[in-house]
Amino acid sequence: MAWWTWGHWGDFQIDSGRELYVPAEILKGKLLFRDLWYMYGPLAPYVKAFLFWIFGVKLNVLFSFGLAMAFTCALLTFEVARRFGLGPVASAVPALYFVLESFDPNIRNFVYPYAYAASLACVLGMACLYFASRHATEGRTWQFALASVLGSLVVLTKQEFGIACLALLGFDLAARYWARRDASEFFRNVAICVAALLPAAAVYGWFIWTLSPREFFYVNWIATPGSFFMHTFGKISIPAQGMRFVPRELLLASELLLLVFAEWALISRVVASSIQKWDLTSRWVIAGLAMAAFLPAWIGAIGYRWYYPWTFDEVPWAFHAVFSPMSEAVLPHGVFFPVPFFAAYALWKLVKAPRNEMALLEAMLGIYAFLVGLRMMMSLRSTPYEATVFFNGPTITIFFLLIYRVIRWACQSLDEKRSRWVVANLLIAETACCFILFLPRPSFFLPTKLTTPNGSFYTRTDAATIFPQIISFMKSHTRNGKDILVVPEPPSLYTFAGMDAPSRWYALVPGYVAPEDEHRYIEDMVSSDVRYVLLSNRDVSEYKVRGLALGGYNPTISDWIMKNFARIGQLGPIAGAPYPPYTMWIYERKDLIGND
DSSP states (O other): OHHHHTTOOSOTTTTHHHHHHHHHHHTTTOOBTTTBOOSSOSHHHHHHHHHHHHHOSOHHHHHHHHHHHHHHHHHHHHHHHHTTTOHHHHHHHHHHHHHHHHTOSSSSOSSSOSOHHHHHHHHHHHHHHHHHHHHHHHOOHHHHHHHHHHHHHHHTTOHHHHHHHHHHHHHHHHHHHHHHOOHHHHHHHHHHHHHHHHHHHHHHHHHHHHSOHHIIIIIIOTTSTTSHHHHTTHHHHHHHHTOOOOHHHHHHHHHHHHHHHHHHHHHHHHHHHHHHHHTOOOHHHHHHHHHHHTHHHHHHHHHHHHHTTOOTTTSOHHIIIIIHHHHHHHSOTTTTTHHHHHHHHHHHHHHHOTTOHHHHHHHHHHHHHHHHHGGGGGGOSOBTTBOOTTTSHHHHHHHHHHHHHHHHHHTTTSOHHHHHHHHHHHHHHHHHHHHHHHOOOHHHHOOEEEEETTEEEEEOHHHHHHHHHHHHHHHHHOSSSSOEEEESSOTHHHHHTTOOOSSSOOOOOTTSSOGGGHHHHHHHHHHTTOOEEEEEOOOOGGGTSOOGGGTSSOHHHHHHHHHHEEEEEEEOOOTTOOSSOOOEEEEEEGGGTTOO
C-alpha cells in the first residue's frame, strides 16, 4: 500500500501544510501556542520537530513517521480484536480495513494527514486500550502503569482521545474494585494513574501559566465550548463532520444497519443449511459456497466503485436504487449505532457478574469506541477518498465482532470445524468487498508530481504548475524572510520558500482568528513590514461563507488588505484545470509600488 500510494497523501493547499510548517518553526526557537497558533495538544509537533532535528526538514521524514504509526496501529487493532476470541482471520479483518483507510489520497490518511496529532493519538489510544484491557483480565500492575503512561501521552496529543483514555482508565479502576473489593490495590492503582498523569498536567499548567487561560483555551484551542469558532463556524463544521441528529437520517441509517445484520444472518444460514443438507466436508467446496453466497455484495461493491466519483446528478437512478444499497451491505452508515448498546449491554452483564472477563473487555472497548467515535458518528462509514481512519477503528472492531457472532449463531447446527470455515470464508469475502470499495486510486485526484526543496509529493496538475512559481516569487521578493503574507493557506509555502509567516496565525481560515484578535493579526503584519500579500482562491464553502477576498469572514483583516495593498498580478489558472482552478493573486503594498 505504501508503494502503491507513495507521495499521494494529504493536501498541501489545506491543513496538511501546517504539519510541515509548525515543527520546522519550532526548530527555529518558536514556542507553540505563543508564537505558533495550534489547536491540538503539544506532543505531535514537538515529536516531529525532534525528528526534523535528527534527519532534516524533509517530507520523507514525515512520511516515514506516518508509516511507522500505521504499521503499529494495524498490529494493535489486530491484537485488540484477538482478545475477543475471534480467531486469526476474523481478528485480521478490522486491521485490514484500517490499512485500506490509512493510505487514502486525501487529508484523512495516516501517513500525511490533516493533523499528525490525530494519527499519534489514535496509535497511543489503541495501545492504552490494549494494555488497559490486559490489566482488566490479568491484573498485573505494570500493565496498568503502562496504560496510564500511554493515556497521559494521549492527553498531550488530541483532546477527544485524551478524554476517552481518561474514561477508560477510570473505568478500569472502578470495575476492578467492584469485582474484587481490594482497597489496597485500588489506591495503589489510583496513585499510579495520578503519577502517570502529573507530567501531562504539568505541561499544560506551564503553557497556561506562560500564556493565559484565554490565550490557551480560546485563541488556540478554538473547539473549546464557548469560543468564537464554536459560536459561529463550529455549528456548521461539527454536524458536517458527522455529529448530527437528523431524525430522517438516523431512521434511514438504522434501517440499513438492521438490514445488514439480517442479510448476514440469512447468508450465513443459507450456507450452513447447504453444508448440512449435502454433508459437505471439503474446505474448498465450503469456501466456494461462501464466496458464491456473497456474490450480490461483490456486484454492489463493483457497481459502486465503477460509478464513483460521479456526482449525484450525473449517475443513473440505478446507482442509487441498486448499487448504493448493496455497498451499504458491506459497511453501513449506521455502523456507530450498535456501539452504545454494545457498551450498555456489557455493563449490564458486569453488574450481574462482576468477574465476567468477556463482559469487562466488551465494556472497555464499547466505552472507548463511543467516546472516540461520537464526534464522527454519522461519517464513520468511509466512502472512497473520505476516510475516518482515526476515529472508526474501535467502532469497526465492534461491528465485525457482532458480524462474527451473527455468523456463529447462524452456523450453530454445524460442528466447530466447519462453523469456523464458514466464518473465515465469509469474512474473507467481506474483506474482498472492502478492497473493491476502498482500494485507493492515488493518481485519480493527485496525478502530478511536484518536487520542492523539502521533498516530492503528488498534487493536482494546476497546483503542481503554480506552486514552483509561487515559491520562486517568495524567494526573490522577500527582504527579511517574513514580509510576504500567504492567505488563507497553505503554510507549507513558507517552508518551501525558506521563510516565516509574518504572524503566529500562519493560516486564515474561517473561525481561526476571532474578531477581538483581528487587530493583533494586523499589528503582526505591520511589525513584520509585509510587502506582498499572496491571496489564493481557496474555497471555504464548507463553512458556508464567501472567500476572504470577498469579505466573507474576518472583514477587518480583509478591509485592511484591500485598503493598503493593490493587485499587481496573478499566477494561474492554467488551461484545463479542474474547478475551481487554482489561482494566486499577488498584491503589493501601495506605498511601495514602483519603488523597487
